[in-house]
Amino acid sequence: MGGSRGGGGGGEVISLLLVLLVLATCHSAFAIRDGLLRNGNFELGPNATSLKGTEVLGRFAIPEWEISGFVEYIKSGQKQGDMLLVVPEGAFAVRLGNEASIKQRFKVIKGMYYSLTFSAARTCAQEEKLNISVAPDSGVLPMQTMYSSNGWDSYAWAFQAEYGYADILIHNPGVEEDPACGPLIDSIAIRALFPPRPTNKNILKNGGWEEGPYILPNTSWGVLIPPNIEDDHSPLPGWMVESLKAVKYIDSDHFSVPQGKRAVELVAGKESAIAQVARTIPGKAYTLTFAVGDASNACAGSMLVEAFAGRDTLKVPYTSNGKGGFKRAVLRFVAVSTRTRVMFYSSFYHMRSDDFSSLCGPVIDDVKLLSVRGNGRV
Ligand SMILES: *[C@@H]1O[C@H](CO)[C@@H](O)[C@H](O)[C@H]1NC(C)=O
Numbered sequence: 159m160g161g162s163r164g165g166g167g168g169g170e171v172i173s174l175l176l177v178l179l180v181l182a183t184c185h186s187a188f189a190i191r192d193g194l195l196r197n198g199n200f201e202l203g204p205n206a207t208s209l210k211g212t213e214v215l216g217r218f219a220i221p222e223w224e225i226s227g228f229v230e231y232i233k234s235g236q237k238q239g240d241m242l243l244v245v246p247e248g249a250f251a252v253r254l255g256n257e258a259s260i261k262q263r264f265k266v267i268k269g270m271y272y273s274l275t276f277s278a279a280r281t282c283a284q285e286e287k288l289n290i291s292v293a294p295d296s297g298v299l300p301m302q303t304m305y306s307s308n309g310w311d312s313y314a315w316a317f318q319a320e321y322g323y324a325d326i327l328i329h330n331p332g333v334e335e336d337p338a339c340g341p342l343i344d345s346i347a348i349r350a351l352f353p354p355r356p357t358n359k360n361i362l363k364n365g366g367w368e369e370g371p372y373i374l375p376n377t378s379w380g381v382l383i384p385p386n387i388e389d390d391h392s393p394l395p396g397w398m399v400e401s402l403k404a405v406k407y408i409d410s411d412h413f414s415v416p417q418g419k420r421a422v423e424l425v426a427g428k429e430s431a432i433a434q435v436a437r438t439i440p441g442k443a444y445t446l447t448f449a450v451g452d453a454s455n456a457c458a459g460s461m462l463v464e465a466f467a468g469r470d471t472l473k474v475p476y477t478s479n480g481k482g483g484f485k486r487a488v489l490r491f492v493a494v495s496t497r498t499r500v501m502f503y504s505s506f507y508h509m510r511s512d513d514f515s516s517l518c519g520p521v522i523d524d525v526k527l528l529s530v531r532g533n534g535r536v
Pocket residue numbers: 205206207208216218219
């Protein structure tokens with residue numbers, strides 16, 4: 159890339175500013191709209207000559223997608239052994255067999271952050287994984303634990319666009335003996351992320367989780383934010399999920415949420431923690447306030463959320479009747495470092511009382527970190 163483009167620089171800066179202004183002011187009038195990718199729910203299928211049973215023949219046989227390996231086109235209600243395959247959206251989905259992948263290219267804005275959301279279901283007992291990539295980023299998402307009763311879960315994964323287009327590739331790296339094993343995939347959607355900044359009302363970024371991945375309107379099980387997510391590529395801007403298991407991102411259309419439209423459900427006990435590192439001034443006093451509640455998803459029982467701010471902790475008990483509600487809690491602490499790590503997890507595991515196969519847990523929301531004025535440091 160030569161550096162000799164001369165006078166263009168100023169104009170480029172101005173047009174970049176204009177682009178950013180347009181982006182900031184009209185989120186919806188955007189190069190790609192938030193929502194499903196083209197044929198992202200696979201309702202458009204291969205024609206009869208490109209199908210051998212359920213196997214898709216030909217790299218371009220599924221409209222808008224490029225496939226590789228053993229990909230099957232699955233109709234809702236189809237049987238596999240004695241298992242009835244259901245599809246979360248519409249009537250069709252795809253299955254990625256051993257080493258199979260699907261790919262689509264779409265336009266993005268270079269430098270912007272995006273989050274992908276897709277639904278996946280395991281069909282065999284084995285641990286399964288999917289490798290999601292948008293070059294040069296990739297991430298392997300484990301699908302060993304089911305969080306919803308019908309077998310489908312939605313997952314989020316974020317990337318920063320390196321180019322003006324993104325090639326999203328979903329690959330099943332598995333090698334199973336049974337070719338009919340391999341996850342089903344449906345409803346692949348995207349949302350541009352606008353990483354929020356700390357304000358004078360909150361030192362934490364995105365404290366209410368209002369900014370986050372696309373939630374498929376036709377699904378009622380939220381979106382899993384997979385483990386080992388670094389904060390620079392988090393689908394929940396500002397936050398990290400460093401634990402072994404996912405946290406669940408939920409919305410007020412389908413769940414009870416303490417504040418705003420979005421919140422986080424801690425679905426896997428101490429294995430499912432969410433954290434953010436905030437800038438603090440050593441010796442200064444701070445308050446960490448937050449709401450603890452339940453999502454109104456039949457997740458009843460005695461819950462306990464543990465909050466951490468640096469070395470200080472607070473245990474917040476909450477009794478859930480599974481019908482929604484919340485309480486507020488405050489952790490007061492004096493910072494000992496220029497960086498204070500704020501973290502939450504649930505002490506216990508919980509299961510939904512209406513379906514004993516789905517993990518659930520307490521909801522946290524509206525997390526605010528503020529310094530206390532006149533804290534007697536003088
Ligand atoms: C079916 O799809 C294949 C490949 O996508 C194409 O070559 C062929 O013309 C199609 N056939 C019909 C009858 O549409």
